[in-house]
Amino acid sequence: MRVLAAMSGGVDSAVAAARAHDAGHDVTGVHLALARNPQTYRTGARGCCTLEDSRDARRAADVIGIPFYVWDMADQFHESVVDNFVAEYAAGRTPNPCLRCNEKIKFAAVLDRAVALGFDAVVTGHHARLGADGLLRRSVDDGKDQSYVLAVLTRAQLDRAVFPLGDSTKAQVRAEAAERGLAVADKPDSHDICFIADGDTRGFLERRLGTAPGDIVDSRTGETIGTHNGAFSYTVGQRKGLDLRVPAADGRPRYVLSITPKTNTVTVGPREALAVDVVTATRVIWHGEPTPVECDVQLRAHGEVVRAEVTVEGDTLTARLHEPARGVAAGQAIVAYRRDPGGDAVLGSATITAGVPVSSGPAEPAVAHA
Numbered sequence: 001m002r003v004l005a006a007m008s009g010g011v012d013s014a015v016a017a018a019r020a021h022d023a024g025h026d027v028t029g030v031h032l033a034l035a036r037n038p039q040t041y042r043t044g045a046r047g048c049c050t051l052e053d054s055r056d057a058r059r060a061a062d063v064i065g066i067p068f069y070v071w072d073m074a075d076q077f078h079e080s081v082v083d084n085f086v087a088e089y090a091a092g093r094t095p096n097p098c099l100r101c102n103e104k105i106k107f108a109a110v111l112d113r114a115v116a117l118g119f120d121a122v123v124t125g126h127h128a129r130l131g132a133d134g135l136l137r138r139s140v141d142d143g144k145d146q147s148y149v150l151a152v153l154t155r156a157q158l159d160r161a162v163f164p165l166g167d168s169t170k171a172q173v174r175a176e177a178a179e180r181g182l183a184v185a186d187k188p189d190s191h192d193i194c195f196i197a198d199g200d201t202r203g204f205l206e207r208r209l210g211t212a213p214g215d216i217v218d219s220r221t222g223e224t225i226g227t228h229n230g231a232f233s234y235t236v237g238q239r240k241g242l243d244l245r246v247p248a249a250d251g252r253p254r255y256v257l258s259i260t261p262k263t264n265t266v267t268v269g270p271r272e273a274l275a276v277d278v279v280t281a282t283r284v285i286w287h288g289e290p291t292p293v294e295c296d297v298q299l300r301a302h303g304e305v306v307r308a309e310v311t312v313e314g315d316t317l318t319a320r321l322h323e324p325a326r327g328v329a330a331g332q333a334i335v336a337y338r339r340d341p342g343g344d345a346v347l348g349s350a351t352i353t354a355g356v357p358v359s360s361g362p363a364e365p366a367v368a369h370a
């Protein structure tokens with residue numbers, strides 16, 4: 001196959017490209033320049049957007065012995081990922097930009113351009129597997145598994161994806177990189193959000209959206225117990241960073257229960273009020289298995305899995321959880337997995353719209369738009 005290896009400048013994608021080359025594919029390496037001002041992006045720790053990353057990717061391609069190009073995708077990245085990230089927070093939701101980048105950039109803009117240039121597939125260093133049945137599966141390395149942020153891909157996108165690392169642990173990948181003489185063998189893993197240089201999401205949102213002082217309200221009493229600089233920078237389930245002037249009567253911490261953009265209000269309550277046992281979601285990608293189906297669901301990146309009955313009707317997915325989950329935020333993905341000894345298989349995914357609090361009546365939106 002003629003394949004395009006997406007090379008971030010990190011160790012994973014360097015080894016993925018090398019393995020694709022060893023497997024006999026005709027591999028071309030491409031680094032995506034995603035930053036409009038690369039110098040403002042984090043250097044060193046990040047594996048995606050700096051000039052240093054671009055040079056690391058080029059050096060790795062040279063060692064492997066494959067042609068290498070840099071594609072400037074900064075405009076598409078900013079429009080599809082960064083602007084969407086800001087808009088989602090402004091609407092009171094909690095987006096996952098890595099998932100969005102996979103959906104709109106790596107396996108859409110990049111894949112489309114690759115196909116137009118005559119490539120058969122895109123190779124990445126994601127930690128995930130593709131089964132013989134075409135279903136996405138978790139990596140053998142639980143701690144590194146990235147199936148959650150890939151679960152949004154359609155069958156057509158998965159058919160043109162190659163993930164050479166899914167059967168390896170991160171430690172094995174690093175050891176192999178060293179054996180291959182790849183200078184990135186010890187490069188630190190990327191963390192946080194690549195376009196937020198200092199890791200301060202709230203500061204980033206305030207620079208984009210301005211500050212908008214408003215109230216933090218107690219769900220039980222309706223009393224204003226604190227203030228904030230913009231409801232948009234909070235997330236359901238959040239406990240830290242709440243500036244409360246009235247301590248809780250029971251002395252227990254309070255958590256964000258909901259965000260209401262229209263009134264710029266953040267509502268907080270005790271931990272037990274976060275528990276939901278029904279989750280609804282939209283923008284469904286489902287891989288065929290008839291529903292209702294008993295499966296595991298994951299409700300946020302690196303979150304725990306919960307057993308549930310999942311039903312898909314049209315573009316709505318409903319998950320009835322067998323035990324309550326907390327911190328379920330609109331805008332995050334719900335990913336359904338079928339247990340499988342060869343790596344749990346992704347049955348489908350959807351974007352969370354609401355969680356229904358345990359033993360409450362009709363669905364209460366996690367975000368009130370009224």
Ligand SMILES: Nc1ncnc2c1ncn2[C@@H]1O[C@H](COP(=O)(O)OP(=O)(O)OP(=O)(O)O)[C@@H](O)[C@H]1O
Binds near residue numbers: 009010012123125
């Ligand atoms: N700027 C980029 N240019 C090209 N490919 C990229 C870029 N950023 C990410 N990728 C691709 O997406 C994959 C997953 O990205 P992610 O940021 O999660 O990687 P990572 O864990 O940092 O991996 P790596 O060690 O390869 O950087 C990478 O392995 C790579 O194939």
